[in-house]
Amino acid sequence: MPKQIKQRDLTEVLSSEQKKYFPSKTIIKNANVPDYEKTLKKAARNPEKFWEEAAQDVHWFKKWDKLIDKSKKPFYKWFVGGKCNLAYNALDRHIEGENKNKLAIIWEDETGKTKKYTYFELYEEVNKMANALRGIGIKKGDRVAIYMPNIPEIAISMLACAKIGAMHSVVYAGFSSGALEGRIKDARAKILITADGSFRRGKIIDLKKIVDGAVKNCKTIKKVIVAKNNGAKIKFNKRRDIWFHDFVKGQSTEAKTAQMNAEDPAFVLYTSGTTSKPKGIIHVHGGYAVGVLRTIKWVFDLKGDEIFWCTADPGWITGHSYIIYGPLMAGVTTVMYEGVPDVPTPDRIWKVVEKYKVNVLYTAPTLIRAMMRYGAKWPRKHKMKSLRILGSVGEPINPEAWKWFYNHVGKRRCPIMDTWWQTETGMNMITPLPSAPLKAGSACKPFPGIIADVVDKKGKRVPAGKGGYLIIKNQWPSMIRTIFNNPKRYLKTYWSQVKGAYFAGDVAFRDKDGYFWIQGRTDDVLKIAGHRIGTAEVESAFVAHKAVVEAGAIGVPDELRGEVIKAFIILKKGIKGTEKLQKDLKMIVRKNLGPIAVIKEIEFVEKLPKTRSGKIMRRVLKAKELGLPLGDTSSLV
Ligand code: WTA
Numbered sequence: 299m300p301k302q303i304k305q306r307d308l309t310e311v312l313s314s315e316q317k318k319y320f321p322s323k324t325i326i327k328n329a330n331v332p333d334y335e336k337t338l339k340k341a342a343r344n345p346e347k348f349w350e351e352a353a354q355d356v357h358w359f360k361k362w363d364k365l366i367d368k369s370k371k372p373f374y375k376w377f378v379g380g381k382c383n384l385a386y387n388a389l390d391r392h393i394e395g396e397n398k399n400k401l402a403i404i405w406e407d408e409t410g411k412t413k414k415y416t417y418f419e420l421y422e423e424v425n426k427m428a429n430a431l432r433g434i435g436i437k438k439g440d441r442v443a444i445y446m447p448n449i450p451e452i453a454i455s456m457l458a459c460a461k462i463g464a465m466h467s468v469v470y471a472g473f474s475s476g477a478l479e480g481r482i483k484d485a486r487a488k489i490l491i492t493a494d495g496s497f498r499r500g501k502i503i504d505l506k507k508i509v510d511g512a513v514k515n516c517k518t519i520k521k522v523i524v525a526k527n528n529g530a531k532i533k534f535n536k537r538r539d540i541w542f543h544d545f546v547k548g549q550s551t552e553a554k555t556a557q558m559n560a561e562d563p564a565f566v567l568y569t570s571g572t573t574s575k576p577k578g579i580i581h582v583h584g585g586y587a588v589g590v591l592r593t594i595k596w597v598f599d600l601k602g603d604e605i606f607w608c609t610a611d612p613g614w615i616t617g618h619s620y621i622i623y624g625p626l627m628a629g630v631t632t633v634m635y636e637g638v639p640d641v642p643t644p645d646r647i648w649k650v651v652e653k654y655k656v657n658v659l660y661t662a663p664t665l666i667r668a669m670m671r672y673g674a675k676w677p678r679k680h681k682m683k684s685l686r687i688l689g690s691v692g693e694p695i696n697p698e699a700w701k702w703f704y705n706h707v708g709k710r711r712c713p714i715m716d717t718w719w720q721t722e723t724g725m726n727m728i729t730p731l732p733s734a735p736l737k738a739g740s741a742c743k744p745f746p747g748i749i750a751d752v753v754d755k756k757g758k759r760v761p762a763g764k765g766g767y768l769i770i771k772n773q774w775p776s777m778i779r780t781i782f783n784n785p786k787r788y789l790k791t792y793w794s795q796v797k798g799a800y801f802a803g804d805v806a807f808r809d810k811d812g813y814f815w816i817q818g819r820t821d822d823v824l825k826i827a828g829h830r831i832g833t834a835e836v837e838s839a840f841v842a843h844k845a846v847v848e849a850g851a852i853g854v855p856d857e858l859r860g861e862v863i864k865a866f867i868i869l870k871k872g873i874k875g876t877e878k879l880q881k882d883l884k885m886i887v888r889k890n891l892g893p894i895a896v897i898k899e900i901e902f903v904e905k906l907p908k909t910r911s912g913k914i915m916r917r918v919l920k921a922k923e924l925g926l927p928l929g930d931t932s933s934l935v
Pocket of ligand 1: 569614615616690691692693694695716717718719720721722741802803804816817818819825828829830
């Protein structure tokens, strides 16, 4: 794990081996982008021209009049006057061409059930769903909440929304009722699409029950559409609920695709920030399509006949961009796997790679570390000759995991693309390309057409090896447009720290070769097993318990998950901090947020360190916990 270190000592985290280029023979010679440095230099001369060229890969009903409108900074607009549709690019355009009968989706779940859809089959399913949605009055701009496992119906639902110009708001199906309810309410979604349930290690998860708990308090939801997945017995509210298969029954397999303005929102995706209220990140039809298509083609070297497996969940941005929209826009086959990767044996994941001859495997450090624990004998059983390129995303990858992935999964043949990016950026931002020399644990350099830097509080570039704030200095097509219903928060969160630059909220440093090393968040956002959760959300879940007066939550390093939660709790007078209470408190967080908020420890305290204005100083809690210097405590009461 990256050690917790003082910022000025950051170079010390690099071993002498890491400082050098990884001695690999993996540079792919005939890659889509053959000359890495030359490509970077060319794009840097005129990033906007680079993106204008990239936009040629996308289908436009009408070409844009203006590439970028900067008149209302930082509310940038791209491809102004252009008309397009994200779903058209993912589906319709393939139907007219040679991809019509190619597999679009290969799906498998933990129990071994499989389904396959060609582009044409998927297109027809999406059209039926689009017609059904229109039939109940869903219009352009309406929000449709989606709370589903990783099953084909989630792709069908998302694409159908995009097709008719409605905005989907997918909520990760590991969140519980409270979190789902908050997100539905903020989006004021009109309907919710879900499933009866999912499996986890053979255990049935009753998703519908979670949905019922959330929706009973959401007045805007008129209908709940339920896909049959595991056939579990569920409660059905006859007036409100309808089965997915009944909903689309009899619908035409032809549907009109809405011609959207490039800047029309395609979806909202909630992500955790520094307050307890998650932010609804807005992405649009035009720019998002351009950024995602260009990155997936270049980073993963897609030529058109690949089998692409991204192990994320569609409920996160990685799933949106690199399970659904990216692979489909690129016309390759996307693998959707629902369940855990180590059931019934620890090599299930490698079996799936072999079975479907996966060419690109894009996964997360936590999953790699979990597989490492079982030992190399499991991947060794499988030659996985189809693999060409590996990818990592979601949290910093420690060199041990990087090397294990490289040696035992990629068999020293496949380069690893360690991609740094965010819900807000929509696409990979700092990443190698297959023609780049690699360093184990570095996300390499910014993608062509992206200008990133590491700066101090005043926005001044810090020297190589010195830690600082990661910023993006230019605009890119798939950038966040605003926070849903909260433009002020958009300004404050991303544009008020460093003048004129996008503030990512991460700490990083550059080495002398210009390679970026991402260290983690600077704010109160946690990455637990790659899942993004705000400490404030966790704290408000604790405070919902009647015994709790106040709570402070911090992230502490964890070998497997990267980070987990330690909580400091002040109890009401007279209440004893028993073991039973600790258990109850863990349960309430699970109930309000979901199992992804992993709590390692709860400590009952009398006081919490606070600023004069009454804010909990989590930084102080963290420094104490980890035995680090306290830093500036002038505002501490
Ligand atoms: C972290 C996930 C190091 C980072 C796509 C970022 C990473 C946050 C990497 C965004 C990486 C993502 N190396 N850290 N390759 N990729 N992160 O919105 O802290 O869920 O700010 O998007 O994940 O998380 P989000």
